[in-house]
Amino acid sequence: MKREEIETRLRKYLERDRKGVRKELLRLLLDGRKYTTTEIYEKLREKGFDLNARGVSAMVGLMSARLGILKMELGEKNRYFIKPEYVDLVRSILEEFDRVC
Numbered sequence: 001m002k003r004e005e006i007e008t009r010l011r012k013y014l015e016r017d018r019k020g021v022r023k024e025l026l027r028l029l030l031d032g033r034k035y036t037t038t039e040i041y042e043k044l045r046e047k048g049f050d051l052n053a054r055g056v057s058a059m060v061g062l063m064s065a066r067l068g069i070l071k072m073e074l075g076e077k078n079r080y081f082i083k084p085e086y087v088d089l090v091r092s093i094l095e096e097f098d099r100v101c
Contacts, residue, residue: 001068007089009067014097021049023097025059026082026090029070034079 017023021044028043029035035043041056060080064070069086073079082090 003089006068006086007093010069010090010093013063013067014093019049021051022059023094024049025056025063026094029080029082030087030091030094032081034073034081036077036079038077040080 014022024044024047025040028040037057037060038053040060041051041053044051044056060070064072064080069082069090070080071083073081
């Protein structure tokens with residue numbers, strides 16, 4: 001998938017983010033660490049989001065499969081992180097959305 005297509009899809013995905021959970025998930029992943037879906041779920045709950053673990057798994061799966069910006073490290077527990085080539089793109093789009101809101 002081309003970078004422009006990923007950028008377009010990411011923008012559309014974030015435009016539909018009514019509660020801000022998608023933006024918060026991306027902010028979390030921008031710290032460079034690798035997270036399991038359980039860890040992501042717990043971090044988002046700590047931030048006050050009313051979610052269930054299954055919903056978080058679906059959101060992470062969609063970001064990985066449809067947007068193509070996440071990579072999964074296989075192991076006993078799969079860990080997700082933003083692909084290094086998309087870190088700057090994700091950061092700039094989030095900053096843009098923060099200025100608009």
